Amino acid sequence: xxxxxxxxxxxxxxxxxxxxxxxxxxxxxxxxxxxxxxxxxxxxxxxxxxxxxxxxxxxxxxxxxxxxxxxxxxxxxxxxxxxxxxxxxxxxxxxxxxxxxxxxxxxxxxxxxxxxxxxxxxxxxxxxxxxxxxxxxxxxxxxxxxxxxxxxxxxxxxxxxxxxxxxxxxxxxxxxxxxxxxxxxxxxxxxxxxxxxx
Numbered sequence: 589x590x591x592x593x594x595x596x597x598x599x600x601x602x603x604x605x606x607x608x609x610x611x612x613x614x615x616x617x618x619x620x621x622x623x624x625x626x627x628x629x630x631x632x633x634x635x636x637x638x639x640x641x642x643x644x645x646x647x648x649x650x651x652x653x654x655x656x657x658x659x660x661x662x663x664x665x666x667x668x669x670x671x672x673x674x675x676x677x678x679x680x681x682x683x684x685x686x687x688x689x690x691x692x693x694x695x696x697x698x699x700x701x702x703x704x705x706x707x708x709x710x711x712x713x714x715x716x717x718x719x720x721x722x723x724x725x726x727x728x729x730x731x732x733x734x735x736x737x738x739x740x741x742x743x744x745x746x747x748x749x750x751x752x753x754x755x756x757x758x759x760x761x762x763x764x765x766x767x768x769x770x771x772x773x774x775x776x777x778x779x780x781x782x783x784x785x786x
Contacts, residue, residue, distance in 0.1 A: 589615050591756065592670055592696040592778055599694060599752065599782060600625060604665035607689060609652045609682075610672035614640030617647070628664075630655060653677045656685035664690040671778075673697045674733050680742065687748065687785050696780045699755065701735030701773040736773040739781065747786040755779050 589597075593616045600606060602623040608616055611629030613636050620627045629647035631637040640647040652669070653676050667690035669682065674697055676682045686693040699705075708716030734742075736755060743750055755776020772779075 589619060590671075592780060593619070595754070595756065595780055596668055596670060596694050596696060597623075599780070600666055600668075605663070606666045606668060607659070607664045608668045608670075609656070609686070610669060610675075611640060611645075611647055612636045614643055614645040614647055616668065616670065617645050618643065652682050656682065656689060659685075659689045661688055662691060666690055666692045666694060668694045670694075670696045671698065674700075675731060677731065679732050679734075680746070683742070683746065683748075683783075687783065691784060692751065693783045694780065695739075695783070696778060697734065697739070699736050699773065699776050699779050700733040701737060702777050703774050704777075736769060736776060736779045739779065740769060743781070743783060748783045749786050750781055750783055752782040753780065 597616060597619045600620060600623070602625065604625055606620060606625050606627045608627060608629040611617055611631050612633070614629055617627040617629050617640070627646070629640060629645060630650040630652065631640065631647055632649070632651050634649055637647050637649045652672065667686040669686060673679050673682070673695055683693065683695070705716045708714070740750070755772035755778065757775075757777045
């Protein structure tokens with residue numbers, strides 16, 4: 589299972605209700621089922637959604653930018669958006685919908701403030717790709733890349749409470765810069781945040 593999904597699975601307690609937005613083939617949902625979690629998924633890629641359904645998972649074909657409005661308030665304990673925030677058209681609205689639908693939101697994203705990304709752009713003069721995000725710019729779904737500092741600024745502006753956060757590298761080592769957001773922004777390849785409304 590992908591690193592951020594494994595870490596998200598560790599963050600979610602047993603026996604809760606979870607909506608996994610952009611659930612892909614349902615790997616996180618399958619893992620959460622072992623903890624007694626009632627997990628539902630929404631996926632824009634029809635092939636991935638079909639694969640998840642064929643495994644017996646409750647997944648529907650849908651789009652985070654348009655379909656979250658149809659979910660009732662507080663229908664879930666946790667709403668998860670893993671490595672998808674940077675690919676949605678309206679990330680601010682998607683976060684609002686997540687925290688309307690669920691009591692907690694968990695978001696993971698590649699940190700475009702990582703030192704390797706900065707250096708590749710500075711010295712190479714071209715859009716970088718890394719081990720975490722290894723696609724050329726013309727094939728990537730990213731339309732709103734952000735850094736850890738960008739996400740923190742958005743959370744503060746929206747009045748969200750950050751319950752937990754961490755920065756990790758692709759090998760699964762948690763960044764030791766918990767007390768320094770600026771160092772986490774420089775050295776963390778991926779970020780995970782758990783939020784709730786203030």
